[in-house]
Amino acid sequence: MSEFREEEDALGLVRIPIDALHGPQTQRALDNLPFRQSPLPQDFIDAILMIKLAAARSHGALNALPQARADAIARACQSLLADPQRHRHFPLSRFQTGSATSSHMNVNEVIATLASQALGSRLHPNDDVNLGQSSNDVVPSAIHISCHLALQNQLLPALDEIRALLVRRSEELHDVIKTGRTHLMDALPIRFSQCLRSWECQLAHHQNALQQSLLPLAQLPLGGTAVGTGINAPVGFRKQVHQELSQLTNIALSPAAHPGALISALDPSLTLSGDLKGVACALVKISNDLRWMNSGPNAGIGEIQLPELQPGSSIMPGKVNPVVPEAVLMAASEVIGNDTTVTLAGQSGNFELTVMLPLVAEKLLGSIALLTDAVTLLNRQALARFSLRHDAIEAPLARNPILVTALAPHIGYSQAAKIAKTAQASGRPILEVAREMTDLESAYLEALLSPEKMVDNNDAADPETDRKPGARNSQTEKKDREDPKPKED
Numbered sequence: 123m124s125e126f127r128e129e130e131d132a133l134g135l136v137r138i139p140i141d142a143l144h145g146p147q148t149q150r151a152l153d154n155l156p157f158r159q160s161p162l163p164q165d166f167i168d169a170i171l172m173i174k175l176a177a178a179r180s181h182g183a184l185n186a187l188p189q190a191r192a193d194a195i196a197r198a199c200q201s202l203l204a205d206p207q208r209h210r211h212f213p214l215s216r217f218q219t220g221s222a223t224s225s226h227m228n229v230n231e232v233i234a235t236l237a238s239q240a241l242g243s244r245l246h247p248n249d250d251v252n253l254g255q256s257s258n259d260v261v262p263s264a265i266h267i268s269c270h271l272a273l274q275n276q277l278l279p280a281l282d283e284i285r286a287l288l289v290r291r292s293e294e295l296h297d298v299i300k301t302g303r304t305h306l307m308d309a310l311p312i313r314f315s316q317c318l319r320s321w322e323c324q325l326a327h328h329q330n331a332l333q334q335s336l337l338p339l340a341q342l343p344l345g346g347t348a349v350g351t352g353i354n355a356p357v358g359f360r361k362q363v364h365q366e367l368s369q370l371t372n373i374a375l376s377p378a379a380h381p382g383a384l385i386s387a388l389d390p391s392l393t394l395s396g397d398l399k400g401v402a403c404a405l406v407k408i409s410n411d412l413r414w415m416n417s418g419p420n421a422g423i424g425e426i427q428l429p430e431l432q433p434g435s436s437i438m439p440g441k442v443n444p445v446v447p448e449a450v451l452m453a454a455s456e457v458i459g460n461d462t463t464v465t466l467a468g469q470s471g472n473f474e475l476t477v478m479l480p481l482v483a484e485k486l487l488g489s490i491a492l493l494t495d496a497v498t499l500l501n502r503q504a505l506a507r508f509s510l511r512h513d514a515i516e517a518p519l520a521r522n523p524i525l526v527t528a529l530a531p532h533i534g535y536s537q538a539a540k541i542a543k544t545a546q547a548s549g550r551p552i553l554e555v556a557r558e559m560t561d562l563e564s565a566y567l568e569a570l571l572s573p574e575k576m577v578d579n580n581d582a583a584d585p586e587t588d589r590k591p592g593a594r595n596s597q598t599e600k601k602d603r604e605d606p607k608p609k610e611d
């Protein structure tokens with residue numbers, strides 16, 4: 123028995139493995155472009171399958187296709203979407219024709235084979251399955267749908283989880299005050315809760331941007347066919363197929379006002395890619411802060427202790443490294459690189475078509491998956507589990523010469539600087555040196571140099587947003603406290 127079968131397309135005969143469900147166009151892409159790369163994301167292929175399912179139902183409802191054929195195509199799509207091993211039928215990499223016609227026809231051919239087997243008569247991948255559709259409107263639509271679902275089901279819930287965790291931990295650590303740092307140098311004190319809430323606000327900003335990107339992703343060029351004019355699409359198809367797809371995906375999808383704009387350019391994808399890069403940059407910031415605060419434990423900052431997850435050196439016994447933040451840094455770096463790739467792809471449009479669609483699909487979905495994993499890992503294995511090293515927090519805070527900033531309004535910048543330099547040179551507490559170099563009462567100095575007073579002295583802050591839910595407002599707590607007075611002349 124032969125291991126191959128022969129099928130004919132517009133260019134002639136093609137040898138195809140006997141057990142393959144795909145047809146000649148898929149095989150030509152495999153033969154001509156043998157890249158050793160993983161196939162396109164299954165989420166993207168699934169979106170094409172959903173489009174084909176919605177199209178088959180629409181064609182049946184519009185009498186554009188005999189009902190028996192429409193039903194056979196729909197059942198083939200449903201069986202593929204339910205098959206946990208369906209990826210084996212879609213082997214093409216992202217490096218193919220720039221419209222992703224090869225992958226689009228791969229889906230059409232596989233569906234046609236299964237529908238033909240079920241119906242007992244041959245269905246054509248172009249004339250029946252692909253009726254009234256083009257790769258140029260199907261593939262951008264599949265990118266929009268797959269990215270919308272991935273955001274909705276993966277990344278946005280992960281960001282909800284990490285932000286909730288940061289709020290909870292900031293409540294737990296609200297009373298802990300640490301040395302703030304600017305330019306990697308000691309600066310004014312800050313509450314741990316303020317540090318964590320800064321991270322949470324940063325992530326909230328980028329999550330809001332991602333939420334805003336969902337609306338343009340819900341607008342599809344489907345039905346615009348090859349160049350946006352809608353030629354060959356059955357009358358009523360655009361409205362019908364979007365209704366069917368909305369029910370399948372639970373997304374309120376709508377036809378684009380000008381389909382050609384989403385075929386010839388990739389602006390919603392470019393916006394999404396930039397927003398994903400923003401999340402990546404936030405993760406870099408948080409991961410680097412964690413690495414610095416964990417550094418040491420003896421010769422670094424050492425304010426926190428990250429979980430010890432695995433040995434950190436093949437030659438230095440007992441060494442443990444911050445593996446989770448470092449892994450997140452690498453994932454975030456790849457996402458940032460993906461954005462550059464999507465940017466280059468987005469400027470590849472000539473006239474009525476952009477010709478790097480499969481690359482965009484792979485990079486966007488890859489970034490969403492990477493960020494989902496990175497956010498979840500950082501949340502559960504680092505942020506939820508780090509502990510404080512109170513000795514490394516409290517001793518440097520007491521010696522911090524920058525506390526003298528609070529004295530500047532009372533004794534002048536120059537005199538405050540002299541006190542700071544003297545304290546730094548002698549290694550003595552700033553309070554002790556200030557007692558010697560000013561005529562302010564000791565109790566007044568203690569109040570001015572209190573880290574607690576410094577971290578809660580932001581009159582411009584909104585207490586409803588700058589503190590944890592349920593936490594007491596530090597301004598209110600101090601409202602009735604009597605301010606000490608300086609010596610009277």
